[in-house]
Amino acid sequence: MEIRTSEMGLVARVARLGKHYGEGEHRVTALDDVSIGIRRGQFTAIMGPSGSGKSTLMHVMAGLDTPSEGRAWLGDDEITGLGDAELTRLRRRRIGFVFQAFNLVPTLDAMDNIRLPFELDGRRPSAEERERIDALIGALGLVGRTGHRPHELSGGQQQRVAIARALATRPDVIFADEPTGALDSRTSREVLQLLRAAVVERGQSIAMVTHDPVAASHADRILFLADGRIVSDCGAMSAEQISETMLHLERVA
Numbered sequence: 384m385e386i387r388t389s390e391m392g393l394v395a396r397v398a399r400l401g402k403h404y405g406e407g408e409h410r411v412t413a414l415d416d417v418s419i420g421i422r423r424g425q426f427t428a429i430m431g432p433s434g435s436g437k438s439t440l441m442h443v444m445a446g447l448d449t450p451s452e453g454r455a456w457l458g459d460d461e462i463t464g465l466g467d468a469e470l471t472r473l474r475r476r477r478i479g480f481v482f483q484a485f486n487l488v489p490t491l492d493a494m495d496n497i498r499l500p501f502e503l504d505g506r507r508p509s510a511e512e513r514e515r516i517d518a519l520i521g522a523l524g525l526v527g528r529t530g531h532r533p534h535e536l537s538g539g540q541q542q543r544v545a546i547a548r549a550l551a552t553r554p555d556v557i558f559a560d561e562p563t564g565a566l567d568s569r570t571s572r573e574v575l576q577l578l579r580a581a582v583v584e585r586g587q588s589i590a591m592v593t594h595d596p597v598a599a600s601h602a603d604r605i606l607f608l609a610d611g612r613i614v615s616d617c618g619a620m621s622a623e624q625i626s627e628t629m630l631h632l633e634r635v636a
């Protein structure tokens with residue numbers, strides 16, 4: 384019998400993953416035989432040169448993209464081969480997303496965007512959840528902005544709404560793609576501290592793609608990708624050590 388993902392102390396994992404685009408001489412290999420797990424209660428950063436496969440790996444792990452080869456699990460559920468409806472349900476219950484393109488609904492104001500995961504799950508936030516949402520709005524400096532629609536907010540404010548939305552339902556795992564990309568350094572630090580608190584205080588798990596060595600230095604573990612493969616799996620590192628590793632990978636890429 385197969386060992387379950389949870390018994391391995393993981394919240395998500397992939398095995399022998401491959402992802403290709405195009406055919407023949409146009410074929411691009413985005414992921415090449417990747418086997419890796421995201422550990423429960425850890426903040427994992429995923430780094431690597433541009434085009435190394437970071438976003439593809441995160442999208443496959445989160446069930447947003449299907450692999451060409453290999454298998455993927457979210458918790459104990461294998462997601463490879465699941466239909467759209469089942470995948471959507473799993474994602475909604477288990478995952479929070481913070482993506483570069485924010486993925487906010489343009490016609491909804493900030494508060495309704497934050498409450499959207501509850502709405503989609505067919506329920507209203509409980510009193511405790513409403514309190515958590517208010518605390519997130521305060522911590523993210525969004526007080527007074529909750530009635531604004533995305534186009535009335537700056538890029539950084541939109542990103543903070545996306546972060547509040549991802550944390551509001553307290554999902555098992557949060558997938559974040561460049562969550563601090565649109566933020567100034569002070570707000571970045573606050574966002575990273577909030578993500579850390581989700582891990583340390585509430586035992587949630589985070590996988591974060593980033594180019595920023597300072598952002599990655601908040602992580603417990605750093606995975607480095609190059610040419611679609613995991614080339615290094617490290618514990619916490621300083622921003623300087625991370626920059627050096629990245630320089631080395633970019634030189635050999």
Ligand SMILES: Nc1ncnc2c1ncn2[C@@H]1O[C@H](COP(=O)(O)OP(=O)(O)OP(=O)(O)O)[C@@H](O)[C@H]1O
Binds near residue numbers: 404435
């Ligand atoms: N839809 C697609 N069609 C064709 N090729 C793609 C597609 N998506 C990604 N790729 C290619 O797959 C490889 C990995 O892309 P991916 O976006 O995962 O890299 P990344 O490490 O996230 O890059 P970046 O840091 O620049 O965002 C790249 O060579 C990219 O050009």
